[in-house]
Amino acid sequence: MLKYQEIANQIEEYIRVSKLEQGEKLPSLEDLITNYEVSKNTVIKALSILEKNGVIYQVRGSGIFVRRQNRKGYINLINNKGFTDDLADFNLSANVLEVKTILPTQEVSDNLKCSLTQEVYYVKRIRFINKQALCIEESYFNKEYVPYLNKEIVEDSIFHYLKETLKLKVRFSDKYLRIGKLNQTEASYLNLNTHDPALHVDELFYLMSGEPFDFSKMTYNYNHSQFFIQSSGMDK
Amino acid sequence: MLKYQEIANQIEEYIRVSKLEQGEKLPSLEDLITNYEVSKNTVIKALSILEKNGVIYQVRGSGIFVRRQNRKGYINLINNKGFTDDLADFNLSANVLEVKTILPTQEVSDNLKCSLTQEVYYVKRIRFINKQALCIEESYFNKEYVPYLNKEIVEDSIFHYLKETLKLKVRFSDKYLRIGKLNQTEASYLNLNTHDPALHVDELFYLMSGEPFDFSKMTYNYNHSQFFIQSSGMDK
Numbered sequence: 397m398l399k400y401q402e403i404a405n406q407i408e409e410y411i412r413v414s415k416l417e418q419g420e421k422l423p424s425l426e427d428l429i430t431n432y433e434v435s436k437n438t439v440i441k442a443l444s445i446l447e448k449n450g451v452i453y454q455v456r457g458s459g460i461f462v463r464r465q466n467r468k469g470y471i472n473l474i475n476n477k478g479f480t481d482d483l484a485d486f487n488l489s490a491n492v493l494e495v496k497t498i499l500p501t502q503e504v505s506d507n508l509k510c511s512l513t514q515e516v517y518y519v520k521r522i523r524f525i526n527k528q529a530l531c532i533e534e535s536y537f538n539k540e541y542v543p544y545l546n547k548e549i550v551e552d553s554i555f556h557y558l559k560e561t562l563k564l565k566v567r568f569s570d571k572y573l574r575i576g577k578l579n580q581t582e583a584s585y586l587n588l589n590t591h592d593p594a595l596h597v598d599e600l601f602y603l604m605s606g607e608p609f610d611f612s613k614m615t616y617n618y619n620h621s622q623f624f625i626q627s628s629g630m631d632k
Numbered sequence: 633m634l635k636y637q638e639i640a641n642q643i644e645e646y647i648r649v650s651k652l653e654q655g656e657k658l659p660s661l662e663d664l665i666t667n668y669e670v671s672k673n674t675v676i677k678a679l680s681i682l683e684k685n686g687v688i689y690q691v692r693g694s695g696i697f698v699r700r701q702n703r704k705g706y707i708n709l710i711n712n713k714g715f716t717d718d719l720a721d722f723n724l725s726a727n728v729l730e731v732k733t734i735l736p737t738q739e740v741s742d743n744l745k746c747s748l749t750q751e752v753y754y755v756k757r758i759r760f761i762n763k764q765a766l767c768i769e770e771s772y773f774n775k776e777y778v779p780y781l782n783k784e785i786v787e788d789s790i791f792h793y794l795k796e797t798l799k800l801k802v803r804f805s806d807k808y809l810r811i812g813k814l815n816q817t818e819a820s821y822l823n824l825n826t827h828d829p830a831l832h833v834d835e836l837f838y839l840m841s842g843e844p845f846d847f848s849k850m851t852y853n854y855n856h857s858q859f860f861i862q863s864s865g866m867d868k
Contacts, residue, residue: 419842448684453803453842461842463804470808473709473861509655567689568699571861572706575811575829575854593811593829593854606655606689606697618811618829625709625807625861 400441403432407442408451411462422452422460450626463626470624473571487526492551494520497539504536507600507611517545519554522585529586531616541609565604572598578615586617593618636677639668643678644687647698658688658696686862699862706860709807723762728787730756733775740772743836743847753781755790758821765822767852777845801840808834814851822853829854 397405407428416422423431428439443460446452453463497515505512517537523530535554537545541564549557558564578586578594594615601610633641643658652658659667664675679696682688689699733751741748753773759766771790773781777800785793794800814822814830830851837846 455841569863573859575831575857595811605691621811623809627805
């Protein structure tokens with residue numbers, strides 16, 4: 397790991413352990429240099445990463461402050477660490493309904509930029525939080541990047557497998573949210589009533605090279621749909 | 633405006649005018665330096681801003697690519713430019729129901745970090761898109777930063793007033809989304825039925841100094857609730 401990334405992680409850990417809240421002041425740049433025994437440049441780079449990730453903000457002439465506002469049980473929509481981080485205190489599990497290769501629909505083909513005659517992996521799961529249905533998830537994987545999947549793998553964390561076994565790294569993703577009403581099938585999976593509120597999230601994941609490889613369509617149980625978003629300012 | 637910010641704007645404008653799509657390649661670093669007649673350092677800074685704002689991505693040894701995936705009518709949840717940018721093709725308006733000073737509730741006081749005995753401005757508006765109700769918006773402003781508001785001001789763009797007249801700059805905001813069902817009052821404002829889906833968004837806006845000054849509670853019409861989010865990777 398790069399030195400400035402290591403220092404960034406240590407500062408983030410310090411904020412977490414010290415339970416510092418939004419607006420609380422961090423040690424000065426000079427103190428951070430002394431404390432971590434690294435160059436000024438390394439600390440500046442570390443702070444820049446933390447600011448980009450919404451962990452701190454710097455006010456010229458005033459200092460470095462903690463930016464860490466969230467509510468328990470809210471999922472952070474910006475950092476794609478899966479659910480694991482935000483919902484660490486909850487009991488998460490998944491029920492795999494299907495794992496198979498299929499020919500993509502036009503929508504899947506458009507998103508994954510693969511041909512209609514090129515098979516993709518299709519995975520359908522119900523995800524649970526504290527044994528209550530959190531969402532229905534249908535994922536499509538480009539076989540060029542994900543050549544093999546089975547039930548055992550997708551019952552566990554797919555992203556863990558992608559990262560550790562296939563050595564794939566997610567660079568970024570695009571999410572599309574819309575609100576609607578549950579149809580009968582969706583309602584039965586989520587243990588809700590037909591026409592209850594539905595949150596639909598389409599998400600397209602990209603590799604480091606910028607290639608899309610995972611297109612996922614999720615339908616959330618509105619009772620467990622709480623999301624947190626940190627936004628940047630209007631003045632770029 | 634700083635030179636690198638100017639170059640960043642010009643590159644973004646070039647992408648827009650050329651209608652470049654996600655994954656399309658931009659001129660090389662060397663070509664950008666030549667084209668814009670600026671230093672390498674300036675172009676690197678400009679590209680760094682554009683990458684941070686999700687406009688481009690750079691692949692080492694391969695080039696600079698456009699990152700610009702959105703769907704028409706979807707609101708970008710990360711960049712707080714108000715609705716104006718994403719919904720530029722739509723007819724937007726607002727109906728002001730109330731503008732007054734009130735004593736804050738506990739929730740408002742907690743969020744704006746002001747005392748329960750310190751009055752705040754309260755604004756209630758219905759916002760319309762193509763003459764259909766888009767959302768109910770209740771905003772609370774700390775009077776320390778927003779000493780005066782009236783009906784004429786809030787009928788127009790509040791953010792324009794804050795920026796141009798009061799010279800306030802928004803640094804960042806925290807958004808909290810949750811899904812529920814409309815109560816009778818909300819449904820009547822939005823011209824929907826009681827128990828129809830509701831998207832509730834609480835948003836807290838901060839000034840450059842990191843002080844919160846605007847706490848807004850919005851309830852969206854689910855028929856017009858489409859949001860877009862660009863996320864960063866899992867590997868920080």
